[in-house]
Amino acid sequence: MSLTKAEVEHVAMLARLALTDDEVAMYTTQLNAILDYAQRLEALDTSAVAPTAHVFPLHNVFRDDVVRPSMEQAKIVANAPEEEDGFFRVPRIV
Amino acid sequence: MQEFEFEIVMGLEIHSELATKSKIFCGCTTEFGGEQNTHVCPVCLGLPGVLPVLNRQVVEYAMTAGLALNCTIAEFSKFDRKNYFYPDLPKAYQTSQYDLPIAEKGWVDITTSQGTKRIGITRVHMEEDAGKLVHGGGTLAGAGYSLADYNRTAVPLIEIVSEPDIRSVEEAIAYMEHVKAILEYTGVSDCKMEQGSLRCDANISLRPWGQKEFGVRSELKNMNSFKTLQKALEYEIERQAEILRDGGVVVQETRMWDDAKGVTISLRSKEEAHDYRYFPEPDLVPIIISREWVDRVRAALPELPEARHERLVAAYGLPSYDAGIITDSKAMADYFDAACRHYGIEPSPIADDDGYRQADQQGKDRAKQISNYMMGELTRLVKEDGKGFEDCPISPENLVGLLQLLEAGTISSKIAKTVFETMYATGKEAKVIVEEKGLVQISDEGAIAKIVAEIVDKNPNVVADYKAGKEKAVGFFVGQIMKATKGKANPGVVNQLLKAELDRR
Ligand SMILES: [Zn+2]
Numbered sequence: 001m002s003l004t005k006a007e008v009e010h011v012a013m014l015a016r017l018a019l020t021d022d023e024v025a026m027y028t029t030q031l032n033a034i035l036d037y038a039q040r041l042e043a044l045d046t047s048a049v050a051p052t053a054h055v056f057p058l059h060n061v062f063r064d065d066v067v068r069p070s071m072e073q074a075k076i077v078a079n080a081p082e083e084e085d086g087f088f089r090v091p092r093i094v
Numbered sequence: 095m096q097e098f099e100f101e102i103v104m105g106l107e108i109h110s111e112l113a114t115k116s117k118i119f120c121g122c123t124t125e126f127g128g129e130q131n132t133h134v135c136p137v138c139l140g141l142p143g144v145l146p147v148l149n150r151q152v153v154e155y156a157m158t159a160g161l162a163l164n165c166t167i168a169e170f171s172k173f174d175r176k177n178y179f180y181p182d183l184p185k186a187y188q189t190s191q192y193d194l195p196i197a198e199k200g201w202v203d204i205t206t207s208q209g210t211k212r213i214g215i216t217r218v219h220m221e222e223d224a225g226k227l228v229h230g231g232g233t234l235a236g237a238g239y240s241l242a243d244y245n246r247t248a249v250p251l252i253e254i255v256s257e258p259d260i261r262s263v264e265e266a267i268a269y270m271e272h273v274k275a276i277l278e279y280t281g282v283s284d285c286k287m288e289q290g291s292l293r294c295d296a297n298i299s300l301r302p303w304g305q306k307e308f309g310v311r312s313e314l315k316n317m318n319s320f321k322t323l324q325k326a327l328e329y330e331i332e333r334q335a336e337i338l339r340d341g342g343v344v345v346q347e348t349r350m351w352d353d354a355k356g357v358t359i360s361l362r363s364k365e366e367a368h369d370y371r372y373f374p375e376p377d378l379v380p381i382i383i384s385r386e387w388v389d390r391v392r393a394a395l396p397e398l399p400e401a402r403h404e405r406l407v408a409a410y411g412l413p414s415y416d417a418g419i420i421t422d423s424k425a426m427a428d429y430f431d432a433a434c435r436h437y438g439i440e441p442s443p444i445a446d447d448d449g450y451r452q453a454d455q456q457g458k459d460r461a462k463q464i465s466n467y468m469m470g471e472l473t474r475l476v477k478e479d480g481k482g483f484e485d486c487p488i489s490p491e492n493l494v495g496l497l498q499l500l501e502a503g504t505i506s507s508k509i510a511k512t513v514f515e516t517m518y519a520t521g522k523e524a525k526v527i528v529e530e531k532g533l534v535q536i537s538d539e540g541a542i543a544k545i546v547a548e549i550v551d552k553n554p555n556v557v558a559d560y561k562a563g564k565e566k567a568v569g570f571f572v573g574q575i576m577k578a579t580k581g582k583a584n585p586g587v588v589n590q591l592l593k594a595e596l597d598r599r
Contacts, residue, residue, distance in 0.1 A: 014369055016179060053172045053194070058379040065114050065151035068121025071135045076244075086130045087241035090181035092229065 003032050100300035100335055103308055104260040104327070105216075108273055109251050110283040111223060111291040112155045118222050118250035119146030119189070119378075126289045130243040138222075138248035140185030146377050148173075152220055152250040153196070153381060155282045157391045159252055160197025160218045162276045162398055167388045171196045173220070173375040181242050182224040190253075192372040195219035196381070202276070203400065204268040205418065213269050214257030223249040246290075252282070258297065258308065263327045267320055270294060271422060275399040278424040293318040296327060299344070300334050309334075310344040314358060317351055326351035330358050402427055408450035409441050410434065410461035419469060425483040426468065432490035433464045437497065463497050467514075475518050487521045488514075496524035508581045509533050537584040539591065542575075545583070546591045549574045550599070557599050568592065 008028045012019045019027065073086045082089035117124055120137035137144045160167055174192035200215035225244040254273060260266050274292060277283045285292045299311035314330055317323040329351070334344050349358040397405070399421045406417035406427075421427045434453075437460050441451035453461060468483075472493070476486055496513060499505045505513060505528055516527050528534060536542060549571060550557060560567035575588050 010369075014177075014371065053170075053374055053380045054376070054378075056379060059382045061147060061379050062150035062153070063121075063147040065116050065149050066121060067116045067123045070122045070133050073129065073131050073134075076131050076134050076139065084241060086132075087228065087243055088131070088181075090227070090240050090242050092238045092240045093181060093227075 003028060003035060098335075099303075100309075100338065101303050101305075102261055102263075102331055103258050103299050103301060103311075104266055105258040105297045106254075106256045106260065106266060106269060107295040107297075108254040108256075108270065109223075109293050109295075110159075110254065110277050110285065112152055112250040112252060113281060113283055114149055114151045114155065114250055116149060117248040118149050118152050118220070119248060122248070124249045126286075126291075128245050130241075131245065133245040134247065138184075139244060146189070148378060148381070149250065153383075154391060155250075156196045156218060156220045156252050157383070157388065158280050158395065159254070159277060159282045160200065161388070161392050162280050162282075162395060163197070163200040163202060163215050163218060163254065163273070165197035165200030165215060165218055167197050167383055167391075168194060169384075170194060170380060170382055172380040173378045174372045175375050176221075176370045176372055178370055180224070181240060182227050182247075184225065184242075184244055184247060188222060188224065189248075189375055189378070190221035190372075191219035196383075202269065202272050204265060204272050206262075206264045206268045208264075211259075211265065213259045213265070216255040216257050218252055218254050221251050221253060223247065223251050263324055263331070266296065266327055267324060270320065270323060272399070275422055275424065279396055279398055279402075281396075287319050290318055294323065296323075296330075298327065298330050298334065300331065300338060309338075310346050312344065312346065312358075313348045315348060315350045315361065322351060322353060325353075325356065326358060329356065333358065399424075399427075405450060406430070408446070408448060409452055410439070410465075411453075411458040412461065412465055416465050416469060420465065423483065429483045429486065429490050430464060430468060433468075433494050434461055436491045436494040437461075437464065460497070460501075463500075464493065467493060467497070471511075471514060472518075487519075488517050492517060492521075492523050499524055499528060503537060503584065504528065504535055505533055506535050506581060506583075506585060508576070508585075509535065512581075533580075533582060535584050536579055536582050537587055539587055542579075542583050542587050543591050543595075545575055545578050546571075546588070546595050549578065550592075550595050557596065560596055561599070568596075571596075 005024055005028050008024050008031060009019070012024070012027075077083040077086060077088060080088045111124070114124055116122065117133075117138055120135050122133045122135050122138055125133065137146055157167055171191065171194050173189050175187040176190045176192070177187045179186055195217040197218040198216070200218070201212050202215065203210050203212050205211075223246050225242055225247040227240040227242055229238055229240055256269065260269060274285050277292070278285050283291055287293070294317055296314045296317070297311045298314060299309040301307070301309040312330065312334070314326055317326050330349065337344055345360075348361040350361050351357075352359050403414070403417045403421040406412045406420060407414055412420070419426075420430050434457075437457075439453050439457035439460055441453050441457075443451065445451050452458075472483075472486065472488065476483060496510060496517065499513075500507060500510050505524075509528075513524050513527050513533065516522065516531075517524055520527070553571075553574075556567050556570055571592050572585075572588060575583055575592065576585075
């Protein structure tokens, strides 16, 4: 399996990363090395192994439907890059 | 739809907010509204280091909806991350279910003018809602920005995905109405469309009649009222038909209905829209549902719309159409049942061959009276006020009080109409209004006979008309007598005495 430069550019676009041509070339090489390494798993016979959904042997961890206090508005927006009247101010999309 | 040159193929994705008190993975309230960003905490905001924990009630509600939609509940189910950037999504991914949803392979039967049809349900899965964007600042295009309120973020949702079985706008609306009724009956969601608790997306494509392969589809987003759904679907079908008529190709894309302009507009290119890079949610462990758990939820299912519809027809003899209208809304059906109870309409203790306990003829007549008032005057007044039957100012008990006065002949049907309006406006009992306003029907023959004689005396020329065979003369006299008694004279007695009086002349 080999990742093309175009695929790296596409993934970078989806992740909102602006990469230079040099960086695209570098990440293509690095990502391919990682994928090659992971590919060693394919040497194993996993036909009798169920797909793993989670690494912990746990299931059905629930909480009761009980309301608890939220955080105060001032604290919530304290880390906002831009804030206005208790709202997060964000770039307009549509 | 046969005359349309293309076959319409649609599937609906219905999103419904669940009626839990707290959010899906944290204890923030799900209450609608509230000052911006006051129902928010580090978990629903997705701050680093937090650990979401699934609300058990979300699983129960999703199972309930799944079972009511005739789905199979998965023994093993898990959450996944759906990754995309949008400012209403603070975590930059939506926690949803991808390949192992909680429920699959169900169906509902819908009724349209074409009859009954089964629509397949592909799946029901659990996920979280997104926040809300308010447009603020500069109104000039490009100069504006948005304001994000995350109160709604992580309110639990179920998404109900139908098979592409829908073939007309009428079917789409009937399907949506039916699913809404099921969600209301099971109490899984309040279905308040005006608050965004229930909304839907539609996949729409057209193909020439007889073609097996689907045409290219567009995905229409976020329709949150029946009116919007109808207008948006009609517009989009015509838009695609025009492209195909001109020999063009429909582009696969996501579109949004713009209500102000009355058009659908393109949102994102397909390339970006569907590249969600799902992967298993590492912060949430899988859900394993035992047979016993499924049985317990199934046993707790209430009577569903279809069963209730059949019961109203069988037990009370309502026409299927009336029963359909009443059972389409849970509030209306509950109102009807409560009114029947207050009226003492007793279903027979012995079930008929189909297992229904029928009311006797008197009970059926009374039930029909209730249904007539509900479907006529009451629906009109409630709709005018933009209310539902759950906030109707006339309680089922008070409606029955009015019908009992009518049945006993204490008031005439004409007076009943006035009393009804006053009841709606004041919430008072019919009996109280009748006493306060002195509206008791006059059935005393002596009193009525006196008024009849006076009026007949005063109008010798109309008597002459009557003698000349003009039937209209009777109507004139009845009108005058009713006017003189302020509508309180018993019409039966009036007719009888008037006839006798005129024949004596
Ligand atoms: Zn929270």
